[in-house]
Amino acid sequence: MPDLPELNPVVHGRLRLALLSLLTSVEEAEFTWLRAKTEATDGNLGAQLFKLEEARYVVVKKKFVLRKPQTRYRITETGRRALTEYVQALKQLLGPAIDG
């Protein structure tokens, strides 16, 4: 029997997984857009993004646009790889149940 893969705990968190999935489909996204898409609170969203940043899965860029501060996030290659590996592990764990 083959060894079952471990799920990456950083990626597995529901909000962190949603954030990585959103960021993988865009070049970069602003904090308020991520908040609108996930419907998370500012505090929770900031905390989860910080964990992803600590794991080097996302990078943050702060700048001013029309005198308003903007915080933009971009997924890194490490983050993209972690998400791909997580999806592969999920599919392996679910096996035949994936279509059910």
Place this chain on the structure above:
Amino acid sequence: MPNHVTEHELKDRLSLIESMIAEGRRNTESWGWTFVLWGVVYYLAIAWSAWNHSAWAWPVTILIGVIVTIVVASLKAGNHPRTTLGRAIGSIWIALGISMCLIFLALGLSGRLTDQHLFVAVISAILGMANGASALILRWKVQFACAVVWWVAAVATCFGTDEHSMIVFLVAIFLCQIVFGIYGAIAEARERKQRGPIHA
């Protein structure tokens, strides 16, 4: 399967990934208004140059159009994410804006903006190229029809009288800028309305 993770939870994670990727890919930008704006810009430039034959009519109106587009687009951009598709389409139109600004500024200042047939052919061909490239990327048949109208206008203006050339140009602007712009704006509004609230 590990004991602490249920099959339901794993399936939930997989569907969450799929829905979030689809959400991120949704085009939330609206560009219908730019077509209408540029239709108005062309009409103003034509009216100004017909009124006093000023060499400045086209360069100045196009420059004002570029500035208005940049300001309004910046204000409308808000917190929309940057996507590769959006950047690809945007690049085509930015390059078109720069090309038109340079060529009409140079032709206007040098006093060589005199052959109406050549002028309409060049502007129509450039607009046909930009609409065609954008339509092929987006796989948007209606916009490709606009590109065909511009290409037909570019060829048709080479024949016939000055009057025919101007009529061809005015009709192409009306169809491909005003009508297409309003159609695009309505389609974008309808899509936003159908989408409804998003749940993570």
